[in-house]
Amino acid sequence: MKRPEPGSLREALAASPQAAGRLHGPAAETSFAALLAHSPLGGVRDALHGRAVAILTADQFTAALALIDLDGVARRLLLCPPDLDPAHWPALLDRAEIDAVVSDLPPEARPETGGRPVHAIGAIAPAASPPGPAFATEWVLLTSGTTGVPKMAVHDLAGLTGAIRPGPPGAPAPVWSTFYDIRRYGGLQIFLRGVLGGSLVLSDKDEPVADFLRRLGRHGVTHVSGTPSHWRRALMSPAVEAMRPAYVRLSGEIADQAVLDALRAAYPDASVGHAYASTEAGVGFEVTDGREGFPEDFVGRDGPVEMRVVDGALQIRSGRTARRYLGEDAPALTDERGFVDTGDMVALRDGRFHFVGRRGGIINVGGLKVHPEEVEAVINRHPRVRMSLVEGRRNPITGALVTATVVLHAGEAPADGVKAEILAACRTALPAHKVPAILRFADGLAVTQAGKLARGAAPAREVRHA
């Protein structure tokens, strides 16, 4: 098996000048260096050499310990995100040919594993380095945002770390954090940045946003990532100024100009960048000029990441994409030329490509297509608007109509005037079928555990009117 450089997280840590970095969970912490001579798995780790192992934990901290301990040891690691539907568990274990499970769950809370052994992840205890050469471990990530059994995308450490650059020489080591869970692609990128050259502060799904922001402030976090939905929630928090990051990163959803401008205003000393990445396509690129969308010349340029636009959809070929989907009868991840079809639709305006939405998320209004995200971007430009959700609503005349649910800034009551202004702005910027036919205000909008705006099922496309 071909070994990437570095061969494993353990080798990278052993070679890192930043091994003084620390890993902070909400309730526990350790130095990365200590993990070189310790294991949370007791004597079990070496028995997992060459095996396919599922990491199923309640806690991100224990998941991080297991990842560092088992990368290069196990043949395959399946990362189970916290919102995984237990009903999919047996199918995923079978499809990934899992040999054993490591878990911090008490025995009575563990799911049925079909007779596979479950090993407890406990406190770290001294342990010798694992024997034998490091495996190029397969990292298996679950795709999000689909119904049914999630697809499993296979990555390796070389691809996962392909977009990570060392910091400038002499600069202090960054302290990273992310609103994401590290068992999702976006969070895993930040986990790896922390391990490979800094410190890392982990989030906790049960922790109120204000408490998390204050914790980030106490740890002196310098680099923070999240989805635009995560950031909008943070911007609504009274604790938004509890931290002073030098770098703010958005990914996972479309970063519109409104959220970029709001972050620049909240963190005037920070550089604000938005990255394009997905579980399948890996890290595509980062935009650092503070503007939504990305320059036209990113498409078709030479470099480690090649991009093209086919029928309006962004396609990516690079060494950072997933290697394949896992499982018998799994669909091909790339086309015959190695491009991943991201399903993200882009439109060229004024020398920049703008993301307009997901291919599958289109609302069909009497045969005319509407991307919810393009309407949300217009609504979000209104200074009183914090966030919005545009959906299709079934309609007997046109099949569907555009509706909007809008959250205004905290502490300001909805005013009829705001609604009229928003709709006027939509009528100026959008053709009639894209203007919300119904607009209502709400106190908040649901965000999934993956940090993305929760979008309901697409409306029925039934049309009765001939």
Add this chain to the structure above:
Amino acid sequence: MSVRLTVLGQMKQIAEEQQRSIAQLDDATALVESGLDSLCFAILVARLEAELGVDPFTMSEDILFPVTVGEFIALYERAAVDEAA
């Protein structure tokens, strides 16, 4: 407000929002001559469902699509009665 006045009022308001000039509406006016396009009617049906609590187009499996303004109003008047019954 009567169903008739609600329907006519919404027609005028939607026409205004969509910047369409609307014909003088009476019961004999054909819907296709009313000045409202299908998007306007889609919005009209959604707003009337919110206001009157009925959508006659989805209440019944086989409805005759109304041709005139009078038929359109009658459809909603019947649906409102059915709903109340």
